[in-house]
Amino acid sequence: MPDTPIVVTVDGPAASGKGTIARRLAEHLGFAYLDTGLLYRAVARRVIDGNGDPADSDSAVRAARALEAAELAGEGLRDETVADAASVVAADAGVRAALLDFQRAFAAAPPNAAPGAVLDGRDIGTAVCPDAEVKLFLDASPEVRARRRVRELRERGSNAIYAAVLRDMETRDARDRDRAVAPLAPAEDAFVIDTSTMNADEVFREALAHFDAQTTSRK
Numbered sequence: 001m002p003d004t005p006i007v008v009t010v011d012g013p014a015a016s017g018k019g020t021i022a023r024r025l026a027e028h029l030g031f032a033y034l035d036t037g038l039l040y041r042a043v044a045r046r047v048i049d050g051n052g053d054p055a056d057s058d059s060a061v062r063a064a065r066a067l068e069a070a071e072l073a074g075e076g077l078r079d080e081t082v083a084d085a086a087s088v089v090a091a092d093a094g095v096r097a098a099l100l101d102f103q104r105a106f107a108a109a110p111p112n113a114a115p116g117a118v119l120d121g122r123d124i125g126t127a128v129c130p131d132a133e134v135k136l137f138l139d140a141s142p143e144v145r146a147r148r149r150v151r152e153l154r155e156r157g158s159n160a161i162y163a164a165v166l167r168d169m170e171t172r173d174a175r176d177r178d179r180a181v182a183p184l185a186p187a188e189d190a191f192v193i194d195t196s197t198m199n200a201d202e203v204f205r206e207a208l209a210h211f212d213a214q215t216t217s218r219k
């Protein structure tokens with residue numbers, strides 16, 4: 001076992017498959033897993049529940065500083081309203097600074113003494129853990145990602161409309177990619193996987209092969 005935990009970052013836009021692959025990698029490797037998007041969703045949920053405006057920096061930063069780990073298991077974090085608000089609060093530099101220590105502490109000392117950590121999000125390989133040993137960036141066309149999200153929403157009982165989901169996704173993509181602080185982009189040393197025409201098993205095999213290639217010297 002290495003003296004220091006192995007950190008794996010999995011970044012990408014919404015519905016690129018990063019969450020599915022990050023969870024599978026963590027389970028396969030026996031690593032701890034953190035969905036960092038839930039941090040921003042929990043902040044957004046806290047702001048909404050307090051009748052605040054996600055675009056109001058003071059409200060968002062207060063919510064981020066008061067956030068507790070237990071809130072990551074709260075109900076309603078997957079709602080589209082919360083997802084949209086999360087994209088707004090995630091563009092706030094104060095919010096990102098407030099949550100940075102939480103993420104880095106998780107990576108440096110994974111829960112239950114796990115030998116490594118897998119973190120997924122949008123800026124993990126570029127801003128949160130720029131020195132991570134293994135960096136992945138998953139992407140897919142907006143149309144493919146919108147179809148995936150529609151299917152997911154309908155499985156939850158929502159009457160999702162493809163055109164509306166695609167429009168919202170493109171708006172969120174632009175906000176994530178164009179924000180001044182930690183914009184969505186692959187790290188220079190990230191292994192990029194286009195999942196548009198791949199199933200989850202194919203993506204997982206590619207991701208695991210890259211992990212093995214990057215960590216061979218530590219085995």
